[in-house]
Every structure is written in structure tokens, then in C-alpha cells.
Amino acid sequence: PAGVVLSDLEPGLTGGSADDGTPFARFPDEAWVDAVAMTGRLVDAMRNVGGRVLTGPERAVADIAMDGGRVSAVTLSGGQTIPVFAVVNAAGADAPRIAEMVRRHLTMAPSPGLVVCALLPDGVDSPRLPIETDHFAVRPDGAGRVLLALDAGDAAELADIPDGALSLTDPLVTTLMTWGAELFPALAT
Numbered sequence: 001p002a003g004v005v006l007s008d009l010e011p012g013l014t015g016g017s018a019d020d021g022t023p024f025a026r027f028p029d030e031a032w033v034d035a036v037a038m039t040g041r042l043v044d045a046m047r048n049v050g051g052r053v054l055t056g057p058e059r060a061v062a063d064i065a066m067d068g069g070r071v072s073a074v075t076l077s078g079g080q081t082i083p084v085f086a087v088v089n090a091a092g093a094d095a096p097r098i099a100e101m102v103r104r105h106l107t108m109a110p111s112p113g114l115v116v117c118a119l120l121p122d123g124v125d126s127p128r129l130p131i132e133t134d135h136f137a138v139r140p141d142g143a144g145r146v147l148l149a150l151d152a153g154d155a156a157e158l159a160d161i162p163d164g165a166l167s168l169t170d171p172l173v174t175t176l177m178t179w180g181a182e183l184f185p186a187l188a189t
Helices: 035-048 092-100 156-160 171-183
Strands: 061-067 070-076 081-083 113-119 137-140 145-151
Touching (some): 113 171
Antiparallel strands (some): 113 145, 137 145
8 A cells, every 4th residue: 555665564674665666565364373483382282281292203103093983093113102082194294194094185286495594683583474575485483583485486496406405505595595685684694
């Protein structure tokens, strides 16, 4: 709307306003969840009610047993079998494999891309809202962190990059950081 300046919506950003023709959109019904903080709270809540939190490579789910159409036990890669009443599949990219263990099909389309987690200088707040630009997305990632994401559909250069981490000096990483610093000047450092 006329009179709205981008930095009014999200402190710390540079950019124009609707009045000077800078295109931007605000979606007030969208939200963001700090996944790190949320996971920590869920783990704490589980422990507070007497639950156990098992992590590590020997704790990966290897099998889920069924009894009469209901889950009854989870076997971990280290060989431990745990009786259960329910399973929550929160395995991210591995979710289809876990779903197959209970004879469910979970379709997930791979979405290759590049995500850079940037640390902000001390005293600089992370953005509060998700931001979409023509080239990339900016997501808050907890205190002092911001994620810059480039989707493969938006950058043909991503089609040929290998899976895994890239060097901080890789041209795609430096380009994404440059774009991020143009929008969020604190990222310049």
C-alpha cells in the first residue's frame, strides 16, 4: 500500500517503498517458527513428563512393528526395541522411508536448492518475518541467525551442483550473501 516502507515492516532491512515503485508484498497471515527453539521445548516437555529422548546414529529408526493395524514397537539401528503406543513421523527428508515401515506411502518431491545460515553481528536482531524476493528468500533462524535460501527453480546454476556442503568461497554462496547484504545490511559483516 502507498506510504508503506519496507524497513517499517522489518527493521534492519533496506529497500524502498510502494511510493518509489519498489515491489514487495506482505502476507500478514504467514508465520515462522524457530525450529531450533521449538524442538528444544518439545524435548524439554517430553522429559518433564517422564519421556526419554534418544539421539545418535545407533538410535535411528530401523523398523516399526505393527500389531492388529496399530504400531506396537520401534526397533532402532543399534538393535534396541522399544514398545510404543504411537509414532510421530518427523523425519524430514527421510519421512517417506519411515512411512513405508507402516505400509504408508508419503510422496515428497525433492526440492534442490542452496541454503546459507548466516550469523549476525552481536547486537543485531534476526528478522522477525519470512521475506521473499525475486531471487531468494530470507528466513529468521533464531537469535543471531538468518537463513538465505535459493530454490533450484529460481537458479539454473543449482542444477549442476553436487549434494552436500559448498565452500564459503563458492560463487553461488558469495552471490547469495551479496544479495542478502543488499537487503539486510548487517549481513555485510
